[in-house]
Amino acid sequence: MDLTQGTEVEKNARAKKMMLWFGIVSLLMGFAGWTSAYIVSSSREDWSSDILLPNSFLYSTVVIIISSFCYMLAKNAIKDGENAKGTKWLWVTLGLGVLFVVLQFSGFSQMVADGYYFTGPTSSIKVSYIFLIAMVHIVHVVAGMISLLVVLYNQNKGKYSTENYLGVTLGATFWHFLDLLWIYLVLFMFFVK
Numbered sequence: 001m002d003l004t005q006g007t008e009v010e011k012n013a014r015a016k017k018m019m020l021w022f023g024i025v026s027l028l029m030g031f032a033g034w035t036s037a038y039i040v041s042s043s044r045e046d047w048s049s050d051i052l053l054p055n056s057f058l059y060s061t062v063v064i065i066i067s068s069f070c071y072m073l074a075k076n077a078i079k080d081g082e083n084a085k086g087t088k089w090l091w092v093t094l095g096l097g098v099l100f101v102v103l104q105f106s107g108f109s110q111m112v113a114d115g116y117y118f119t120g121p122t123s124s125i126k127v128s129y130i131f132l133i134a135m136v137h138i139v140h141v142v143a144g145m146i147s148l149l150v151v152l153y154n155q156n157k158g159k160y161s162t163e164n165y166l167g168v169t170l171g172a173t174f175w176h177f178l179d180l181l182w183i184y185l186v187l188f189m190f191f192v193k
Contacts, residue, residue, distance in 0.1 A: 067096035
């Protein structure tokens with residue numbers, strides 16, 4: 001495929017999609033490094049294998065899966081010319097994103113209440129990894145929520161139509177990536193003791 005061919009709009013869309021995928025691959029590499037370090041560190045003598053993930057992490061997993069489905073409904077509605085419906089689903093997605101972050105911090109509070117801290121004398125290397133991995137994911141969810149706010153702003157300005165919804169597609173792709181990444185991370189932390 002010759003990437004120099006096509007209209008300016010097509011080339012611009014290809015460039016934006018490619019940049020998004022470069023970003024996603026770089027994020028995957030970062031999380032692969034952290035999860036690899038987690039595995040290597042699990043052989044340490046001071047590794048605590050009896051630490052359970054907070055229930056809030058499991059609830060937040062359900063929330064982010066539902067939010068991804070809502071983003072898909074929003075994209076399909078905008079693609080079909082149902083802008084009011086698309087806007088509604090975008091707002092629902094944003095609300096679920098906020099709920100995800102709240103549940104994550106609830107999980108951190110539950111861990112602290114159980115005596116597990118990110119650093120300090122009562123901390124362990126495993127707890128530090130759990131906090132680190134979850135916090136870095138939260139930072140990326142916040143970035144996804146900012147991109148969702150941009151999509152909502154553009155949607156309210158009437159920028160998207162049945163022929164032009166690239167911004168929604170890019171935002172949804174990043175959001176779905178964050179969803180799949182969290183599912184991987186929570187399963188990883190649950191099964192790798």
